[in-house]
Amino acid sequence: MIFSMDARAALLRSISHGRHRLPFAESVRGGLICAAPAVLAAAWHEPLLCWSAIAAFWTCLCDDSGTRPRQRMTQGLVFAVLGALAAGCAIAAGAVPGLAIALAGVSAWLGALVRCRGALPGLRGLLAATAFAVCAAFPVHGAQAALDYAVFFLGGGLWAIACNLALWQYSADTRVRAATFAWLYALGSYVSKLAQTPDLRHGAAASRAELRTALDAMSAAITAAPGEVAPGCRRWLADAEQAMALLAGIESLLHSRRRAPQPAVERATLDLIAATLKRLADGIDACALDVRRATPPDPATTAARLRPFADYAAHVEHAGHAELARPPVEAEALAADAPRAARAWRDAFMTLSARLATLVAEADSETRGATHRAPASATRTSRPWRDAFAAVTAQVRTQGVFARYAARLALAAMVAVTLARWRSAEQGYWLALTTMFIVQPTFSQTVRVSSLRIGGTMLGAVLASALALLIHSPILLALAILPLATGTLAARAVSYVSYILFLTSHFVLVAHLGTPVGEPWDLAVSRVLNSLAGVAVGVAASFLAWPEWEQHKLAPAASRALACVSDYVQAVLRGYAPDHEARAPEAIEKAEKAEATDCDTRAIAALRRQACLAVDALEAVIAATRLESLSSNHRAAHASVLMLRLRKLVGVVSPLEGADAALDAADRARLAALAQSVSALLRATREERASLRAHLQAEAEAEPAGSARSFFARHIEHEVIEGALAVSMVLPDVLD
Structure with a gap:
């Protein structure tokens, strides 16, 4: 009963407050942009307009609505042109199977390399490469077909750019x-x-x-x-x-x-x-x-x-x-x-x-x-193309993470396109589409995305096929894309699972309008089978081709988290305010003292942020390591204990940031001494840990009877000592 009441309260709160954090206005605008070409495709019996609908949706996904209009237009035009060229070249090269397969690998390699410039540029590069792989899997070729696919993709992109800039906007x-x-x-x-x-x-x-x-x-x-x-x-x-x-x-x-x-x-x-x-x-x-x-x-x-x-x-x-x-x-x-x-x-x-x-x-x-105010450097870059080329070149020269990911995706794309063309299966392009989105920079990410994609594809195929069975009018079926596209764009702010559910249903319905042949359930089964094949190709490529294992990152992530937490704990326990009072002469102005204290406050906040981010990164590596291992991983288990203890240490000492003025001189001196002991223990070697652990335990037991120290000081000292001792116990199993 208590759980149901809590769940009901959480649901009511999500409905009353949570809905306001979703970008509904922009999502509805994107839904209208994506639905309009599909409705025209059904009304004019022009299946290629569904390809324009896909191009419009991808352009909306790539749109960064928080930037200036001129920058949004430039980025949208670049993506639309690249996507149109990719689609046209893939169809033109379709007459020579080997050439189409090789170019699919090249486009996937180039698109994946752009990910080193950030998530949004990486998404644009991946979608342009996906356009090539999907068109290479289409059973059409020839100059006229290539021109048609390029023109319709470019038209869909230009339609999305114009609507994104002309229709209602959010102010800054x-x-x-x-x-x-x-x-x-x-x-x-x-x-x-x-x-x-x-x-x-x-x-x-x-x-x-x-x-x-x-x-x-x-x-x-x-x-x-x-x-x-x-x-x-x-x-x-x-x-x-x-x-x-x-x-x-x-x-x-x-x-x-x-x-x-x-x-x-x-x-x-x-x-x-x-x-x-x-x-x-x-x-x-x-x-x-x-x-x-x-x-x-x-x-x-x-x-x-x-x-x-x-x-x-x-x-x-x-x-x-x-x-x-x-x-x-x-x-x-x-x-x-x-x-x-x-x-x-x-x-x-x-x-x-x-x-x-x-x-x-x-x-x-x-x-x-x-x-x-926004700094000038944040809104414009002096040499964007030169900087991007330098970053990509550095990745290739050093064989970085994204360079290996690009090679892996290129191999998977070539295999997927080969299978789709060799089998000549209906909806074979769905195999290439799934593979392009399944492959991720690490094997654990590929496994996680694969599980979500499989479930989303099955549910989406069932939903889209049910709509096709219930709605016999192509125009009404095209109008059903509006809520699905709106939900896809809005769900990006909620979770990846909900985003995948809406995305798959949306894509399946658009694909059904583009190829309205056969029974809906037959098409659903074909799409599910091709999706399973695409998942198999993506997982196999991630496992066999230059795999990126998270378990090798466990020790470096633990070391960084340990160092960041140690720096933060030492800074807070030692306290910055007393040092500044000692350094400042009597003649210094009060405003200068306040400014110095504010600088120290920001410095400690920056250390806490680094510690929290390092602990979160360690938690992500631990979760990824568990996905990679088919059996229990004792090292990951000890790393989990380490992560929880480090996170608790941050929480224990963080109240001192605002309570430093309430501590007396005895509390300050004892916490400062504790900072040195804890820092020495956390940074000690295996041979030094035993003696330092005994010294710290002796400090914990040295509490005088009837001590008048504040509860804050006693509580923090006890928790910090316990956490430091626990960290020192599990540290060798993670780092050594």
């Missing part, structure tokens, strides 16, 4: 607000999940990788904005990293609560956690709606959001931290004889929650942060 301010809303929605979703399982008996609520992705998207949108950014969005660009640190600290406290719970106060403590996190999630959602609607925060609403935390702070101050009265957000009275540790834990949890609530609810200040 709307894009910034949408990206900021998406970040706040992800933050609120994370806190909501924590509120649903505050005791963490069901494991971690979610991965922080999604939060980091939303934060990167928001930063990119704000940086690329040509003019001034809305004050609320500008504030969140400055405060997002601090919010991530506070959230990591809250999650660390929740993890520590699992150990040695007190039955007398456990229920009341869980109620406190759930109520507090629920209030935080509601405040984040309200802030997100304010950003989306471009409405300034209401002072009365802000005060109402902060009142429970202010009342709790007043209770704590009045009680002198000796006996805590019942917090206003607590559902049940806490036991009067609650242990001091439990009361200190609640105090620390409410302190971090109050800081996050203040960050969310406070009114915007024009003095906070500078107005962000």
Whole structure:
């Protein structure tokens, strides 16, 4: 019952708030662009217009709507021309089978190499190469057919470019607000999940990788904005990293609560956690709606959001931290004889929650942060073609990852086109199409994409065939492409699985309109069989042809994560503010001190970001390694423990970024000494680890009786020592 209530609440929240983060306007525009050529194909009985519909869809996929119109037009024209040339050359070379197969390999090699320039240029190169491979698999050839396919592809691309630039557009301010809303929605979703399982008996609520992705998207949108950014969005660009640190600290406290719970106060403590996190999630959602609607925060609403935390702070101050009265957000009275540790834990949890609530609810200040403008270098590149050629040449000369991927894709493309032409099977081009999208830079990525493609192709074939059986009018069937194309473009912001489901249904229906021969179910079976053959070709090429194994990246990824986390932990535990106070002369101005502290804050935030990204990268390598191994991998298991411990270390020390001023001199000195010991242990060799581990354990047991150190200092010291010892235990099994 609890699970169903939580799931229902999550569904209602996704419907009421989550829909606003999807680019529905642009998706509907893309759906209309893709559906129009298909409708004309059905009305005019011109199957080649379906090829224009595919070209229009690919052009929409390649369109970067966040760039300037002139740049969008140039990029779209280049892709349309390259795709038209690829289609025309493939059809013209079809008369000579060997030539068509060889050119398919060359085009795939060139298209894959462009991926070294980034995801979007790589997508354009891959789609142009796919156009060649698909046309090379078509059972048509000749100069006239080549000209027709090239003209129809170019026409579809030009139609998409014109509509993308002429129809409704998102303004820069709307894009910034949408990206900021998406970040706040992800933050609120994370806190909501924590509120649903505050005791963490069901494991971690979610991965922080999604939060980091939303934060990167928001930063990119704000940086690329040509003019001034809305004050609320500008504030969140400055405060997002601090919010991530506070959230990591809250999650660390929740993890520590699992150990040695007190039955007398456990229920009341869980109620406190759930109520507090629920209030935080509601405040984040309200802030997100304010950003989306471009409405300034209401002072009365802000005060109402902060009142429970202010009342709790007043209770704590009045009680002198000796006996805590019942917090206003607590559902049940806490036991009067609650242990001091439990009361200190609640105090620390409410302190971090109050800081996050203040960050969310406070009114915007024009003095906070500078107005962000797009740098000139971000909007134009002086030598784009020369830089691209240099990057591709460097990949080939050094035999980099993308060079090996390009060779692998070229081989797979030639095999796929050969099978499609040799078998002369109906819908044989579907084999080449699947192969081009299946092959990925690493074997584990190929396996993951293959499983999604197989399921999506089967469901898409069934759905498209069912529509063909139910709808006998070709025009109505073409109109059904509109919701499928819209869903495909919108689902890109949700997940790869949903994107594949819509994409396959869309493509199958367009292909059915382009070749309306045979029964729908026969065509569905043919497409599924060809897709399975394409998957087999792609997986075999990834496994046999210069395979790229993630397991070889495990040790380097673990070493980088260890180094980044060690740097961050050492920087936070040692503290930057005391050093600056010691260096600064008495005559220095207060503004200069504040500027120096702000620089240190940004430096620590950068170290935390590097640590989080390195740990996320290690997690991705571990997941990929598991896909590569058919049996249990003990090294990957130890790496998982290492990754979890490193992630917890980041969460444990991150609250100190905002609590450094609350620590006294004794706490600072002890944490600084701990930083040196932990850093030495994490960077030690195998021979040095035993003695350093014993020294660190002795430090942990050297707690004086009746110590008056703050709970923050004692909690962080205990967690850091435990995490460092655990890391040192599993480190040899991963690195050595």
